[in-house]
Structures are given as structure tokens and as C-alpha cells.
Amino acid sequence: MTEERTRGGTAGVEAPVVLEMRGVTKAFGPVKANDGVSITLGRGEILGLLGENGAGKSTLMKILYGLYSPDEGEVFVDGERAEIRDPKDAVSRGIGMVHQHFTLIPALTVAENIVLGAEPRKGVSLDLAKAIKDTEELSERYGLRVDPRTRVADLSVGAQQRVEILKALYRKARILVLDEPTAVLTPQETEDLFSVLKELVADGLSIILITHKLGELLGISNRITIIRDGKVVETVEASGTDEGALARLMVGREVLLRVEKTEAKVGGPRLSAEGLVVLSGAGAKAVDGIGLEVRGGEILGIAGVDGNGQTELAEALAGTRPAESGLVRLDGEDVTRVGANGRQGRGLAYVPEDRGAKGLVQDFSLSENNALKTYDEAPFSKWGWIFPKAMRRRAAEALRAYDVRPPDPDARAGSLSGGNQQKAVLARELSGDPGVIIAAQPTRGVDVGAIEFIHRQLLEQRARGKAILLISLELEEVRSLSDRVAVIYDGRIVGEVGPDATDEELGLLMAGRTGGEKDA
Amino acid sequence: MSSRLRRALVDAGGALVFPLIAIVLSFVLGAFIVLATGNNPLTAYAALVRGAVGSPTAIGRTLLGATPLIFTGLAVAVAFRAGLFNIGGEGQLYIGAITAAWLGVTLGFLGALSIPIVLLACVVTGFLWGAIPGILKARFGAHEVITTIMLNYIGIYLTTYLALKPLRTEGLVPGTDAIDFAARIPFIGLGLGRANYGFLLALVAAVVAYLLLWRTRRGFQIRAVGLSPGAANYAGMGIGANTVLALAIGGAFAAIGGGVEVLGVYGKMTVPFVTGLGFNGIGVALLGRNHPAGVVLGALLFGGLASGAQEMQFSTDVPLQLTSVLLAVILLLVTATKLVELLFGKRARALAGARLEKGLG
Numbered sequence: 001m002t003e004e005r006t007r008g009g010t011a012g013v014e015a016p017v018v019l020e021m022r023g024v025t026k027a028f029g030p031v032k033a034n035d036g037v038s039i040t041l042g043r044g045e046i047l048g049l050l051g052e053n054g055a056g057k058s059t060l061m062k063i064l065y066g067l068y069s070p071d072e073g074e075v076f077v078d079g080e081r082a083e084i085r086d087p088k089d090a091v092s093r094g095i096g097m098v099h100q101h102f103t104l105i106p107a108l109t110v111a112e113n114i115v116l117g118a119e120p121r122k123g124v125s126l127d128l129a130k131a132i133k134d135t136e137e138l139s140e141r142y143g144l145r146v147d148p149r150t151r152v153a154d155l156s157v158g159a160q161q162r163v164e165i166l167k168a169l170y171r172k173a174r175i176l177v178l179d180e181p182t183a184v185l186t187p188q189e190t191e192d193l194f195s196v197l198k199e200l201v202a203d204g205l206s207i208i209l210i211t212h213k214l215g216e217l218l219g220i221s222n223r224i225t226i227i228r229d230g231k232v233v234e235t236v237e238a239s240g241t242d243e244g245a246l247a248r249l250m251v252g253r254e255v256l257l258r259v260e261k262t263e264a265k266v267g268g269p270r271l272s273a274e275g276l277v278v279l280s281g282a283g284a285k286a287v288d289g290i291g292l293e294v295r296g297g298e299i300l301g302i303a304g305v306d307g308n309g310q311t312e313l314a315e316a317l318a319g320t321r322p323a324e325s326g327l328v329r330l331d332g333e334d335v336t337r338v339g340a341n342g343r344q345g346r347g348l349a350y351v352p353e354d355r356g357a358k359g360l361v362q363d364f365s366l367s368e369n370n371a372l373k374t375y376d377e378a379p380f381s382k383w384g385w386i387f388p389k390a391m392r393r394r395a396a397e398a399l400r401a402y403d404v405r406p407p408d409p410d411a412r413a414g415s416l417s418g419g420n421q422q423k424a425v426l427a428r429e430l431s432g433d434p435g436v437i438i439a440a441q442p443t444r445g446v447d448v449g450a451i452e453f454i455h456r457q458l459l460e461q462r463a464r465g466k467a468i469l470l471i472s473l474e475l476e477e478v479r480s481l482s483d484r485v486a487v488i489y490d491g492r493i494v495g496e497v498g499p500d501a502t503d504e505e506l507g508l509l510m511a512g513r514t515g516g517e518k519d520a
Numbered sequence: 521m522s523s524r525l526r527r528a529l530v531d532a533g534g535a536l537v538f539p540l541i542a543i544v545l546s547f548v549l550g551a552f553i554v555l556a557t558g559n560n561p562l563t564a565y566a567a568l569v570r571g572a573v574g575s576p577t578a579i580g581r582t583l584l585g586a587t588p589l590i591f592t593g594l595a596v597a598v599a600f601r602a603g604l605f606n607i608g609g610e611g612q613l614y615i616g617a618i619t620a621a622w623l624g625v626t627l628g629f630l631g632a633l634s635i636p637i638v639l640l641a642c643v644v645t646g647f648l649w650g651a652i653p654g655i656l657k658a659r660f661g662a663h664e665v666i667t668t669i670m671l672n673y674i675g676i677y678l679t680t681y682l683a684l685k686p687l688r689t690e691g692l693v694p695g696t697d698a699i700d701f702a703a704r705i706p707f708i709g710l711g712l713g714r715a716n717y718g719f720l721l722a723l724v725a726a727v728v729a730y731l732l733l734w735r736t737r738r739g740f741q742i743r744a745v746g747l748s749p750g751a752a753n754y755a756g757m758g759i760g761a762n763t764v765l766a767l768a769i770g771g772a773f774a775a776i777g778g779g780v781e782v783l784g785v786y787g788k789m790t791v792p793f794v795t796g797l798g799f800n801g802i803g804v805a806l807l808g809r810n811h812p813a814g815v816v817l818g819a820l821l822f823g824g825l826a827s828g829a830q831e832m833q834f835s836t837d838v839p840l841q842l843t844s845v846l847l848a849v850i851l852l853l854v855t856a857t858k859l860v861e862l863l864f865g866k867r868a869r870a871l872a873g874a875r876l877e878k879g880l881g
Contacts, residue, residue, distance in 0.1 A: 320756075361751045
């Protein structure tokens with residue numbers, strides 16, 4: 001290659017091409033999710049597929065795996081035109097997919113899950129011994145450590161992911177697609193995963209890695225194809241680029257990756273919890289005796305791997321889930337027995353992690369969503385009646401102020417992109433001038449541009465003396481925004497560090513290893 | 521403002537397209553059945569339309585048939601907005617009917633003045649009766665489909681017992697005493713035959729249902745709970761309270777329907793009483809997409825077909841049951857959105873309402 005970057009998808013492939021998608025177009029209604037997308041994948045290559053949420057990466061991969069049929073375009077596997085009508089076709093062509101949400105059956109063992117649907121048989125019955133042996137061989141060969149006899153329910157998330165990969169390998173996948181594989185992993189687990197991926201490509205497999213995390217791709221992929229608004233913007237050599245350049249390509253403009261933070265002017269305690277115990281939906285202790293304190297003018301970050309009690313903690317603090325025992329204080333007042341409504345009234349704003357099912361009523365208009373908590377107050381309501389006109393007027397202002405697109409109060413919330421939905425939630429929660437803000441994963445599934453906006457908003461609230469509790473799975477986010485970082489593991493705060501703690505320090509805490517015990 | 525009006529019109533248009541296509545298709549299919557019975561479809565359909573809207577009497581018959589279905593349709597629609605399937609319209613209507621039959625006689629001396637009191641009593645009994653499955657659901661997690669179905673039997677047999685034993689009158693027709701004519705809902709007149717002012721009450725009920733759902737705090741909560749229990753809980757709304765209220769309000773609507781049947785049509789609760797009004801209300805609500813305006817239109821279609829069928833049977837040999845077939849096909853097409861997709865493609869299905877499907881799923 002004479003130049004480092006070339007337009008289009010055929011740049012920089014020296015190895016034989018194992019997969020080519022050519023001119024793929026797929027429209028959903030008037031929206032073109034993919035518009036003439038072409039990518040190539042060389043043998044033994046890791047191709048990064050980078051794009052904001054809704055850019056069309058997932059659609060493209062679903063087409064490749066036969067979950068969607070393209071309106072136009074062709075797929076070539078090993079230079080041969082491939083008609084992929086369903087996942088079965090994809091598997092028979094040697095394409096394997098590791099979805100973001102795992103497709104394992106928790107009650108079955110690892111080996112059973114892996115052979116499911118392609119079971120080795122002895123007569124009419126399942127040859128379990130062979131299944132276990134096959135699994136062991138595969139896991140040995142690629143360093144995918146996992147015990148075939150364990151039930152999947154007993155595995156960590158990282159191990160479950162390894163099972164998913166083994167499942168694809170068992171089906172003789174030579175092209176492996178991983179969709180946001182690191183979203184659920186600790187930094188150490190991510191490293192493990194990447195070293196496995198390197199083993200796989202060294203063995204001749206080819207990998208497509210979908211992610212929106214810029215840094216990761218640079219470390220592991222050979223080339224990176226950037227998709228924006230359904231089109232391929234550019235394909236670059238990973239060695240010849242940097243995070244800033246990738247972010248610019250992804251968003252289409254200059255992006256501030258580091259947030260500017262002013263000195264904290266810390267006030268008195270505003271939100272605190274003591275010995276808080278909260279049960280999960282299944283009745284287990286999800287939060288097991290947490291104490292914390294958030295003071296005015298500071299951001300307390302809660303770091304941790306998904307599923308360690310973050311959801312339940314946020315909900316118990318916000319009042320949407322009852323506390324089993326312990327205390328919650330808001331501005332000194334014991335609000336443990338006060339419902340979500342009462343806590344809102346006392347100036348608590350809550351940006352829930354699941355805007356789809358909690359933060360917004362998808363089939364409500366934006367104006368109704370904007371009044372979701374204040375529909376029963378003036379000027380929206382009087383004597384039991386509600387006034388849609390007043391709601392609409394107020395919503396129009398809020399939507400403009402928070403740059404929600406479209407700023408149309410009559411638009412259905414569900415019709416907005418993830419980032420704009422989140423901005424709509426923020427508009428509602430912050431426009432009431434709350435004293436305390438609980439932000440649970442405020443940028444999950446949100447594009448880079450919106451992330452920047454949301455971070456700025458949170459810091460602005462901090463500068464105005466608000467107490468902010470930030471719960472996030474994104475380590476980078478917690479670190480760059482927080483004044484203090486508490487790490488949650490298995491329903492407990494296992495340590496508190498400053499925002500300048502190293503990845504390793506945080507990673508160990510996130511894996512539940514506190515100071516003394518090295519190999520728990 | 522005008523863009524909002526335009527959007528509302530487009531929405532309404534979109535909502536109407538599918539039922540209309542379904543109606544046309546069902547008539548095409550019905551034509552083959554008519555042919556199979558050895559009749560001319562055109563003659564049969566001409567008679568059907570004549571019988572539904574061809575004369576003031578025919579229109580009166582249509583309105584008469586539509587009236588209770590508007591009430592039972594609203595009973596289903598209001599509950600559906602809270603994400604609940606009220607299959608209990610039949611029993612709720614019977615509860616209203618027995619309330620009206622009893623109080624109508626007891627308060628008969630008040631004349632026309634008794635009518636609002638009796639109907640108000642129907643609201644109360646229907647509300648309480650409807651609250652039962654709501655409480656069972658909110659408190660114990662019993663699925664409302666099962667409990668409302670079962671409560672139909674209890675409601676029907678309880679009222680039958682009351683009509684046959686404590687409230688039984690002497691006479692050839694078993695049932696309660698006849699209500700004084702002065703205490704009954706009067707006929708509209710204008711050559712509309714037996715159509716009574718109950719139809720206007722039904723229209724008022726539809727408007728009330730609309731205002732309740734879209735213009736009150738309670739309606740806001742009910743709709744939020746129905747569309748997203750998670751978000752409603754997040755916003756601090758009580759899921760349980762709204763579940764109970766939505767089913768209770770639905771029960772009240774169905775019960776007025778029963779009261780209007782007794783006060784306006786039969787003058788008493790006979791045994792057996794008119795059947796199927798509650799169940800047809802489900803079809804009416806489905807056809808009307810659980811919107812009060814749609815419920816009114818759906819009920820008019822049901823009423824019109826029933827009325828026209830009599831004329832059709834009279835002037836041709838086509839049996840009454842053909843209209844049941846037509847209705848079944850219409851409902852099948854309106855609800856089976858997947859089928860619509862197969863016939864007309866995906867865009868059509870989006871129009872047909874993925875929302876409905878979500879609710880049913």
C-alpha cells in the first residue's frame with residue numbers, strides 16, 4: 001500500500017480475502033441503516049468495525065449472519081457469492097457470531113450448551129463424553145479456559161463469553177463476529193479476551209470486532225472500518241491512526257475526549273446511605289450493607305462490573321425499589337420510607353440506567369414524557385385535569401435547551417435515537433433544578449457527540465453545587481468525571497480511590513480483590 | 521397548530537385504513553359464501569346495506585344494536601389502556617342490568633327522575649364488580665384474563681338467581697317486574713323505531729372515556745402504566761392502584777350498558793337475558809383500536825351488520841349467520857397483523873398497528 005489510508009473498504013488487505021460485503025443497502029422505512037456499505041476481511045485479520053450507536057454496524061452484521069436480508073448488495077465468502085438467508089446458512093459458511101447478549105441456557109452445562117443443536121450422538125442419545133472431550137480440546141487449543149462440566153449459571157460473565165466463542169468454534173467458524181464483547185468485562189478480562197483473539201487469528205481465523213470504544217480497537221485490530229449514518233466513512237490502518245482521529249471520523253467533527261473539570265467546591269452532605277440492604281427481583285441480597293455519602297458540588301463515581309448491585313443501589317436511593325434495611329438520607333432527612341414521588345419533591349433527580357423501559361414511556365410523546373413526573377403539578381394540572389398544551393409548551397423549551405433532536409414535543413419518544421432519548425431524560429430531570437442527581441449509566445448506548453454533551457451537563461450541575469452520584473460501567477467515564485471513585489463488588493463497596501487510580505488498581509477492586517488477599 | 525391537526529388527521533386516517541380494508545376483504549370473501557348458498561351476492565349485500573341504513577327504521581335498529589356495544593367496547597378499551605384485558609364485560613353488563621331492573625322498579629314512583637339515579641347505581645355496582653379482578657391482580661397477581669372470564673359465570677348466574685328468586689315476578693316470562701314506562705329511557709322518535717336516548721348516553725360515555733384517558737391525571741397514569749409499567753413505577757405512580765381503577769372503570773362502563781338495555785329496551789331483566797354483548801365488546805374494542813371514537817365506529821358496524829342481516833335473510837335465503845362470518849373475518853384481519861404483512865407487505869403492517877400486537881403479546 002502506497003498510502004496509509006484509502007477510501008472504501010478494500011484498503012490494506014495483503015492476506016487472501018475471506019469475506020467481502022459489497023454495496024450492502026438496507027432500509028427500514030425511510031431510514032437507510034446501511035447505504036452501499038462495502039467491507040473486506042483478510043485471513044488472519046482482526047477488523048474493527050467502529051461507529052456510533054445507530055450508525056449501522058449491527059444491521060450490517062445481522063445481514064452477514066442472515067438475520068436481515070439486504071435490499072441490495074452481495075456477500076462473498078472465500079471469493080464465492082454467498083446467499084445467506086438465515087443463521088443456518090451463515091454457520092454453514094463458517095461464520096460465527098458472539099452476540100452482545102448471550103444466548104446460553106443457564107441450567108445446562110458448558111459442554112451441553114456448546115454442542116446444543118449440533119450434538120454428537122451415540123445411537124439416539126447424546127454422546128456427552130464426546131461433547132466434553134470436544135469442548136476440552138477446543139478450550140485447550142485456544143486458551144479459552146472453562147470447565148465443560150460446570151453449569152453455565154455458575155460461570156462469571158467473562159467465562160460465559162468464552163463459552164459463546166467456543167460454541168462458534170465448535171461449529172467450525174472461521175469468521176468470528178463479536179458484538180461489543182468488552183462491555184461486560186473488567187479490564188483484566190478484556191486483556192484475557194484479546195489474547196485469546198490473537199491466538200485465534202494466529203491460527204488462521206478472521207475476526208470482526210464491533211465496538212464504540214476507540215482505545216481498544218487501536219490495541220488489537222489490524223484495520224478499522226468506520227461507519228457513520230449507514231455509510232463507510234473510511235478504512236484505516238490501526239497503526240497509522242489515533243483516538244482523536246477515529247473519534248473525528250466517527251462523529252464527523254472535532255470531539256473533546258477529555259472533559260475539562262474545574263476544582264471541586266465541596267459543600268455539606270446531601271445524599272447518604274447507611275447499612276443499606278436491597279433485594280434483587282429474585283430475592284437475593286443485591287446490595288449488602290452499603291454506606292456512602294455524596295456532598296454538594298462533588299461527583300461520587302461508582303465503578304464496577306455490571307450486575308454487582310448497581311441497579312438496585314440506584315433504585316433504592318431513588319425510591320423506586322424498597323430498601324430491606326438501612327437508611328437513606330436526603331439533605332439530612334430520613335427518606336427511607338418516602339416513595340419515589342416524595343423524594344422527587346425533595347429535589348432528587350434520577351437518570352435511570354434503562355431509559356427504554358424506565359426513563360421514558362416509549363409510546364408517549366416527548367411532551368408527555370417531559371411531564372412524566374410533574375403531570376400532577378401546576379401548570380400541567382389542576383383539580384385532577386391535565387393540560388396537554390402547557391405540557392407541550394414547557395417540553396418545547398426543555399427540548400431546545402437540551403438539544404434534543406428533533407425538538408418536536410409531539411414526536412414519539414421511541415422514534416428518537418438513543419442519545420436523543422437520553423438527552424430528553426436529562427432535560428426532564430435537570431430542568432427542575434434538583435439538589436441531588438443520581439445518574440445511572442447516563443451514557444450507555446449513547447453516541448460520542450451526546451456523551452460529550454451529557455458529561456458537560458453533569459459537570460455544570462456539579463459546578464452549581466449539586467450532589468451527583470454517578471454509576472457507570474465505563475471506567476473512563478467514572479474516572480474523568482468523578483471526584484471520588486467507590487468500587488462496588490457483590491453488593492458491597494470494596495474500596496474508594498481517587499480519580500487518578502490506575503486501571504490495574506481499579507480492575508483488582510472490580511474483581512473483588514481487596515488489599516490483603518491477593519488470590520481470593 | 522395546523523401541523524398538529526394534520527398529524528392528527530393522518531393518524532386517524534392510518535387507523536381507519538386497516539379496518540376499512542378488512543371490511544372490504546371480508547365482504548369479498550363473504551360473496552363466495554353467498555354464491556355457495558345459491559344467492560346473488562349483489563342482491564344479498566344490497567339487502568344488507570338497506571337493512572342497516574336504508575330507512576329511518578333500519579338506522580334506528582342499527583343504533584339500538586350499537587348502543588350496548590359502545591358501553592362494553594369502552595369497558596375493554598379503558599382497561600386495555602392500562603395494559604389489561606377485560607374479558608369480563610358480559611358479567612359486568614349483567615350486574616348493571618340487575619341493578620337497573622331492581623332499582624328501576626323500586627324507584628319507579630319517581631318517574632323520569634329515577635333514570636339518572638338508577639344509572640348512577642349501575643356505575644357503582646359495575647365499578648365495585650370490576651374492581652374485584654383488579655384487586656385480585658394487584659394484591660395476589662392473579663391474571664385478569666382468567667379472573668374476568670370466571671367472574672362472568674359468577675355474575676351471570678348470580679343475576680339469574682336474583683331475577684328468578686328474590687326479584688321474580690308473576691307472569692309468563694320469567695324475570696323481574698316490568699319497570700314503569702315513565703321510568704324508562706324514552707325513544708328518540710323521528711321514525712327511528714325503538715332506538716332510544718341510550719344511544720346518546722353511549723356517545724356521552726365515549727366522550728367521557730376520552731376525556732378521562734387523555735385529559736385527567738388518572739388517565740395519564742393509566743396510560744403510562746399500560747404502556748410502560750417500569751417507567752410508571754420510576755415516575756412514582758402506583759401500578760396496583762391504577763390496575764384496580766382501570767378494571768373498575770371498565771366495569772362501570774359495561775354496567776351502564778346493562779342498565780341502558782334494561783331501562784331503554786326490555787324494561788326488565790328477563791331470564792334468559794340478552795347474551796353476547798360483553799363478548800362482542802371485545803371485538804368492538806379491537807376493531808376500534810381501543811380508542812373511544814373507534815369503539816363508537818366499531819359498535820355501529822356491529823349494530824349495522826346485525827340489523828342488515830335481518831333484512832338480508834328476509835329478502836334472500838342467506839342466513840343471519842353470514843354476518844357472523846363477515847365479522848369474524850374482519851376481526852381476524854384486523855388482529856392478525858402478521859397475516860396483513862403476508863398479504864400487503866411490511867409497511868402495511870406498521871400501519872395496521874404494531875402497538876396492538878405488542879399489547880396482545
